[in-house]
Amino acid sequence: xxxxxxxxxxxxxxxxxxxxxxxxxxxxxxxxxxxxxxxxxxxxxxxxxxxxxxxxxxxxxxxxxxxxxxxxxxxxxxxxxxxxxxxxxxxxxxxxxxxxxxxxxxxxxxxxxxxxxxxxxxxxxxxxxxxxxxxxxxxxxxxxxxxxxxxxxxxxxxxxxxxxxxxxxxxxxxxxxxxxxxxxxxxxxxxxxxxxxxxxxxxxxxxxxxxxxxxxxxxxxxxxxxxxxxxxxxxxxxxxxxxxxxxxxxxxxxx
Amino acid sequence: xxxxxxxxxxxxxxxxxxxxxxxxxxxxxxxxxxxxxxxxxxxxxxxxxxxxxxxxxxxxxxxxxxxxxxxxxxxxxxxxxxxxxxxxxxxxxxxxxxxxxxxxxxxxxxxxxxxxxxxxxxxxxxxxxxxxxxxxxxxxxxxxxxxxxxxxxxxxxxxxxxxxxxxxxxxxxxxxxxxxxxxxxxxxxxxxxxxxxxxxxxxxxxxxxxxxxxxxxxxxxxxxxxxxxxxxxxxxxxxxxxxxxxxxxxxxxxxxxxxxxxxxx
Numbered sequence: 432x433x434x435x436x437x438x439x440x441x442x443x444x445x446x447x448x449x450x451x452x453x454x455x456x457x458x459x460x461x462x463x464x465x466x467x468x469x470x471x472x473x474x475x476x477x478x479x480x481x482x483x484x485x486x487x488x489x490x491x492x493x494x495x496x497x498x499x500x501x502x503x504x505x506x507x508x509x510x511x512x513x514x515x516x517x518x519x520x521x522x523x524x525x526x527x528x529x530x531x532x533x534x535x536x537x538x539x540x541x542x543x544x545x546x547x548x549x550x551x552x553x554x555x556x557x558x559x560x561x562x563x564x565x566x567x568x569x570x571x572x573x574x575x576x577x578x579x580x581x582x583x584x585x586x587x588x589x590x591x592x593x594x595x596x597x598x599x600x601x602x603x604x605x606x607x608x609x610x611x612x613x614x615x616x617x618x619x620x621x622x623x624x625x626x627x628x629x630x631x632x633x634x635x636x637x638x639x640x641x642x643x644x645x646x647x648x649x650x651x652x653x654x655x656x657x658x659x660x661x662x663x664x665x666x667x668x669x670x671x672x673x674x675x676x677x678x679x680x681x682x683x684x685x686x
Numbered sequence: 687x688x689x690x691x692x693x694x695x696x697x698x699x700x701x702x703x704x705x706x707x708x709x710x711x712x713x714x715x716x717x718x719x720x721x722x723x724x725x726x727x728x729x730x731x732x733x734x735x736x737x738x739x740x741x742x743x744x745x746x747x748x749x750x751x752x753x754x755x756x757x758x759x760x761x762x763x764x765x766x767x768x769x770x771x772x773x774x775x776x777x778x779x780x781x782x783x784x785x786x787x788x789x790x791x792x793x794x795x796x797x798x799x800x801x802x803x804x805x806x807x808x809x810x811x812x813x814x815x816x817x818x819x820x821x822x823x824x825x826x827x828x829x830x831x832x833x834x835x836x837x838x839x840x841x842x843x844x845x846x847x848x849x850x851x852x853x854x855x856x857x858x859x860x861x862x863x864x865x866x867x868x869x870x871x872x873x874x875x876x877x878x879x880x881x882x883x884x885x886x887x888x889x890x891x892x893x894x895x896x897x898x899x900x901x902x903x904x905x906x907x908x909x910x911x912x913x914x915x916x917x918x919x920x921x922x923x924x925x926x927x928x929x930x931x932x933x934x935x936x937x938x939x940x941x942x943x944x945x946x947x948x949x950x951x
Contacts, residue, residue: 593795
């Protein structure tokens with residue numbers, strides 16, 4: 432009983448946020464008297480949401496978008512984590528690679544879209560490339576931070592407990608000590624990747640939430656645009672809380 | 687029973703000079719020679735910055751001496767080794783492992799099979815009275831309990847030498863006394879050579895076979911005071927207080943020097 436209540440309280444902030452948004456939205460519709468094709472009222476949008484949901488169309492778009500983000504995110508992690516571990520552990524390597532990363536970091540994933548199209552065309556790989564850029568930096572920065580943040584006394588403790596060489600110290604001390612920070616990086620990068628999906632799918636996509644939104648704009652269906660936005664918000668929050676739960680479970684303390 | 691496994695320590699003309707980032711030379715440790723018998727409990731006391739931790743870190747193999755060398759038994763010390771355990775002031779428990787896995791970490795590295803290492807770890811946890819906390823996470827423990835786990839962890843691999851760097855420095859006075867008793871108990875059960883750094887004269891007299899008093903920086907050995915009292919020792923006896931007084935007399939001379947040095951500058 433208590434647990435059910437606790438869960439309920441955990442959802443409360445989101446319910447509150449949703450309520451505020453719907454009220455402000457409804458007020459905006461009433462006060463501005465906007466045309467339905469520009470700003471449909473919440474109820475109409477909810478109807479569209481349900482119909483797109485029931486027709487299965489929404490699931491298709493969500494599935495396509497999620498697939499792209501997951502692929503890019505895994506790819507990003509596969510490059511960023513090993514690179515971050517090496518940068519964090521070897522100062523010489525850091526001095527070689529860090530300036531390059533810092534130079535690329537301020538460039539928004541959006542700025543890569545033209546090159547992505549030139550290089551990869553309008554297929555899947557171009558979209559995945561843009562999201563890859565978005566997921567790469569949070570993962571690598573948090574990995575580096577995690578490795579550098581390992582308390583030196585833990586490394587010494589490992590050494591007097593039989594970690595004789597660098598690989599042993601790395602595997603038994605550095606990696607587990609840095610893991611919570613790496614998980615945070617993965618959580619944040621999934622968020623940035625998910626946020627970049629629209630940009631990635633704006634160009635020549637035939638499916639995905641970004642396509643839904645772009646298409647809605649072209650055929651003057653603001654309700655479809657809003658359905659796409661709402662879906663992005665819900666999926667984003669859901670994944671973030673799943674990651675937080677994983678972190679609480681395996682992150683040995685901290686949030 | 688396991689006494690034959692503990693090793694003597696030999697410190698031969700060991701000195702350490704640091705070059706700081708600003709190009710200054712710091713004479714942390716003047717040439718020092720010291721021999722410690724197998725199974726002996728030796729404590730280093732001295733003013734802050736007298737190089738006692740430096741000496742300990744050299745014997746551990748973390749720091750290279752500028753000149754001289756140190757030996758465990760007849761082997762040169764060149765690097766950290768599982769045969770020389772260490773207990774750190776801030777516990778240095780692995781937060782990603784629970785209590786028993788912290789204690790059995792070194793046994794795993796030695797290749798002891800899982801069931802056996804769990805039994806050994808449990809035995810040592812019993813010795814420090816924490817058998818009921820075996821599956822707890824380390825962040826659920828108090829500071830005193832953490833240090834007991836760290837002590838169990840250091841003894842569990844059966845090293846021939848255990849180095850302790852102000853292990854009870856961060857604990858309150860009562861917890862500290864309790865841990866001193868536990869350390870004596872586990873040391874009497876599993877005789878190891880112990881090199882112990884502390885700021886507490888009372889702690890040194892309570893625990894040690896010999897107390898090494900160091901001079902102010904640059905540190906070297908000022909005098910060595912053997913403590914000829916049987917365990918358990920009582921803080922309140924005249925004999926105990928006489929020993930304390932002797933150590934304080936030596937230390938006060940050094941403190942006065944440090945003070946003069948600082949006021950001269």
